[in-house]
Amino acid sequence: MGSGDEILPMSNRHEGGGSERRKSTLRSKIVDFGKEFGLDWVTILIIGIIALMIDKYVPDVGGKARYFRLLPGESTSPQMEAFGHPYRKQIITFWVSAGLNVGIPALFISVLELCTRGSFIVFARGILGAINSVIMCCFVQILIKTLVGGYRPSWFEICKPQPDGPGVGFDGTWYKWTVCTGDQEKINWALESFPSGHVATSFAAGVFLSLYINAKLKVFSDYRVNPIIMVLFLTPLTLAVLMGGAISADMSHHSYDIVGGAILGIFIAFVTFRSFYVSIFDPRTNHIGLQSSRRFQHRPEIDYCEYRARDLRYFHLP
Known part of the structure; x- marks a missing residue:
């Protein structure tokens, strides 16, 4: 009991007793924390690393499989309204x-x-x-x-498409990201x-x-x-x-x-x-x-x- 130590004369107390009890309590908390949550923290860390690896090294399967329509000289199409916005750096990175x-x-x-x-x-x-x-x-x-x-709203500005021939589709105006001439890192970002x-x-x-x-x-x-x-x-x-x-x-x-x-x-x-x-x-x-x-x-x-x-x-x- 903690109260028993308080009624002892000062000369009979162990000077390091309080410190030892605090260390023992701290060790006990650390052990309890490890038992209760240690595996969870390790698992979360692994999942986070896997997520970052996927984001960095796995190709953008969905974005690179998509087609966009390129109509030279037409700037008022619905697609241009959706993907023709100016590129801006993110306010919050x-x-x-x-x-x-x-x-x-x-x-x-x-x-x-x-x-x-x-x-x-x-x-x-x-x-x-x-x-x-x-x-x-x-x-x-x-x-x-x-x-x-x-495609992000600034897709066309980031992509800078320069097709070297007709595309696909009924009227030959549909293209993939391969006709882009912009910065590759920004293109990958714009496909997500x-x-x-x-x-x-x-x-x-x-x-x-x-x-x-x-x-x-x-x-x-x-x-x-x-x-x-x-x-x-x-x-x-x-x-x-x-x-x-x-x-x-x-x-x-x-x-x-x-x-x-x-x-x-x-x-x-x-x-x-x-x-x-x-x-x-x-x-x-x-x-x-x-x-x-x-x-x-x-x-x-x-x-x-x-x-x-x-x-x-x-x-x-x-």
């Missing part, structure tokens, strides 16, 4: 987007756990879930880009329009974080929450929508790319959250983390009461 998708959930989860005095395991599960949602979404959207793809990876991963991170905030602060529950908590809940969703706005403003994607990316991100966020927690919207259990070693034994009344007494009181909620 890939690495900035990745940093925001990981950094913002990490910041929110850290602050929430500090305010509610949550345990290290609870914090680690939240961070792991958020990163898992982003990386799984990244993996899926890269596969779709590679196998489906499509669908879906928007920026929007997909932003919604995966934002929706997961909003579900986490709901589970932590019980936004959807049997009482009225403070408006500040509602703002916290809506902030990640707003940031995800703003990401879609930035992608639309710099004409990196079509509207259907953005909508498709949002749907994909939302779906993966829900799937990921449910794979880490007992429920999604049930306020009695959606804060309880699942374990890989044993099944969850449902105790709704006890779990909900214990959670309200332990966590919600730090926010002075009714």
Whole structure:
């Protein structure tokens, strides 16, 4: 018992006792963390590396299999309206987007756990879930880009087509990417329009974080929450929508790319959250983390009461 050490005379105490206990506690937390989440972190890391390798080395099968129509001297066709926009550098680059998708959930989860005095395991599960949602979404959207793809709005400016003969089709005006004379790296990028990876991963991170905030602060529950908590809940969703706005403003994607990316991100966020927690919207259990070693034994009344007494009181909620 810790209290037994406090009543001993100062001369009989071991000077390094407190330090040793702290080291032992730290080692115990590290061991528990490794047992609980070690395999998950390794798996996520491998999936992330595979996704980057696919994006870098696998040819754009879907984009390179497509045809576009080239009508010399005609600049008002529907296809020119869709693919003839000027090329602009992205407002938010890939690495900035990745940093925001990981950094913002990490910041929110850290602050929430500090305010509610949550345990290290609870914090680690939240961070792991958020990163898992982003990386799984990244993996899926890269596969779709590679196998489906499509032309970006600035396709013609990036491609700079110079056909050396008639094309294919009924009127011989349809061509593939092989007639392009532009920069090859930009051409590869311009063949990967669908879906928007920026929007997909932003919604995966934002929706997961909003579900986490709901589970932590019980936004959807049997009482009225403070408006500040509602703002916290809506902030990640707003940031995800703003990401879609930035992608639309710099004409990196079509509207259907953005909508498709949002749907994909939302779906993966829900799937990921449910794979880490007992429920999604049930306020009695959606804060309880699942374990890989044993099944969850449902105790709704006890779990909900214990959670309200332990966590919600730090926010002075009714």
